[in-house]
Amino acid sequence: MQTLKHYLIFALLLLFFSCNVSPEPIDYGSDGCQFCKMTIVDKVHAAEIVTKKGKVYKFDATECMINYTKDFDTTEIQLYLSNNYTTPEALIDATKATFLISKNIPSPMGAYLSAFKDKADAKKFQADKGGDLYTWETLLAKFKD
Template identity: 50%
Template sequence: MRLINAMLLSLFVLSCSTGPKPIYYGQDACVFCKMTIVDKQHAAQLVTKTGKAFKYDAIECMLNDLKEWEHPEVQHYLVADYANPGVLTDASGAAYLISQEIPSPMGEFLTAFESEDKRNETVQDVSGTALDWKALKVEFEVN
């Protein structure tokens, strides 16, 4: 009985986590455009302070959703790290690149990198506009 109670308690604690939730590529749908999330290099996720996760197939979907955000306060803004497909990183500390040479799912050519160094390595191979989180929010007119 103790084992069952411990397992139930663990399940309850894990289900109440306010951290990122796994994105099931090829199964989960973007909450903004409703497309199936398949691109591990451009996905994004918001997690509210209550732990509800909102998953996106592209960073631009997340930004466009934020323009009219009527959900609970956001705890985590997360974006896929282009250099590490499937790995989410903190959006506010990420480095961004808008490059016609790197297509994104919704056609904005927007890509995120965990660090400026990783973005700068990519910029050596492609042209584009480098942005930080603050400049990106201005670009997409997000408060």
């Protein structure tokens, strides 16, 4: 009976630790984009999805992440993350970010799309580089077609 108890505890611990729902660091220059299959090298435009079961999908740009979700059960997604343009490699909650589409800031897939954690930063870049600001919802609507 004691052995069965130990196996049960071990199984529960294994289950607990195997369902970790959190981002993974992107290995720039090695990881590939789930959508376009390009190697992820741009440290200010990468993105990531984490499912409710903890599976991580990495993308070389936010536009790839959005396009990938068109054929994905989005009810399974726990986190949408984009790199913060002002802090290379830092992933931020894409659903709370402000996005700038500016022809003066190229992104890997040509959508000229950058994510900002702070709306004030996005407005500063918009004043300098031009373009239009979007919320997550308005961005999804723009990419719907």
